[in-house]
Amino acid sequence: MPKVKTIQHVFDRETLYNLNKLESDGYIGQLIGPVGTGKESYVFLSKDYKDRSVAVKIHRHNIQSFNKIPAYLKLRGAKTGGFFKTIDDWSRFEYNFLSRAFNSGVNVPEPYRLFGNIIVMQFIGEESTPARLAVKDTSFDLDGWYSEIIGFIITMGKKHFVHGDLSPYNILNFKGIPYIIDFSQALKLTGLTEEYLFRDIRNINTWFKKLGKQNLLLEADVASRIQESH
Numbered sequence: 001m002p003k004v005k006t007i008q009h010v011f012d013r014e015t016l017y018n019l020n021k022l023e024s025d026g027y028i029g030q031l032i033g034p035v036g037t038g039k040e041s042y043v044f045l046s047k048d049y050k051d052r053s054v055a056v057k058i059h060r061h062n063i064q065s066f067n068k069i070p071a072y073l074k075l076r077g078a079k080t081g082g083f084f085k086t087i088d089d090w091s092r093f094e095y096n097f098l099s100r101a102f103n104s105g106v107n108v109p110e111p112y113r114l115f116g117n118i119i120v121m122q123f124i125g126e127e128s129t130p131a132r133l134a135v136k137d138t139s140f141d142l143d144g145w146y147s148e149i150i151g152f153i154i155t156m157g158k159k160h161f162v163h164g165d166l167s168p169y170n171i172l173n174f175k176g177i178p179y180i181i182d183f184s185q186a187l188k189l190t191g192l193t194e195e196y197l198f199r200d201i202r203n204i205n206t207w208f209k210k211l212g213k214q215n216l217l218l219e220a221d222v223a224s225r226i227q228e229s230h
Contacts, residue, residue: 018116053123097186135168157226166200
């Protein structure tokens with residue numbers, strides 16, 4: 001069971017209602033963890049009615065430091081409303097972009113269900129142990145991973161969206177395979193959001209350069225490959 005401090009931070013009345021709904025529909029069972037935490041959300045491990053391990057990401061309703069969310073929602077073309085609605089919209093956009101990435105063939109957790117401020121998705125890990133963040137586990141093929149991750153950026157770009165916060169802190173290393181996570185800042189790729197594409201490329205290049213990778217692609221080269229299909 002989650003610790004008392006976690007319960008106080010996460011499980012308000014609306015969130016408990018949403019969890020009960022997901023449990024009654026068979027998408028989740030007892031929550032274990034949290035197995036991942038952030039300023040805006042907690043991730044728990046659970047089992048669904050198919051006995052699959054699932055990750056349950058809860059966007060917190062009580063985060064009053066969410067000043068960036070309305071600005072992001074405006075970039076996404078959404079109207080901002082009350083605080084709870086804003087958090088639920090934030091969750092919906094993340095779920096939708098995660099689904100687009102999954103359907104485009106990008107290595108991401110498979111999304112299963114969205115309800116309110118909660119996303120249920122595939123658990124990337126073994127038993128109750130989540131895969132390690134790539135920044136903490138660099139036991140992978142440097143050239144292969146670089147090509148694959150840049151390929152993911154290009155694939156998403158060709159589908160007209162960008163992760164928006166890509167870094168080794170949002171990539172999991174599961175048995176030597178990279179999985180991109182946390183699409184909470186993903187955006188439709190337009191002239192107004194192209195800077196986020198360049199930032200993603202720059203973050204990946206900076207990381208791989210520190211790891212010793214040579215022959216990195218320029219931001220403009222990656223952007224050019226995306227434009228080839230337009």
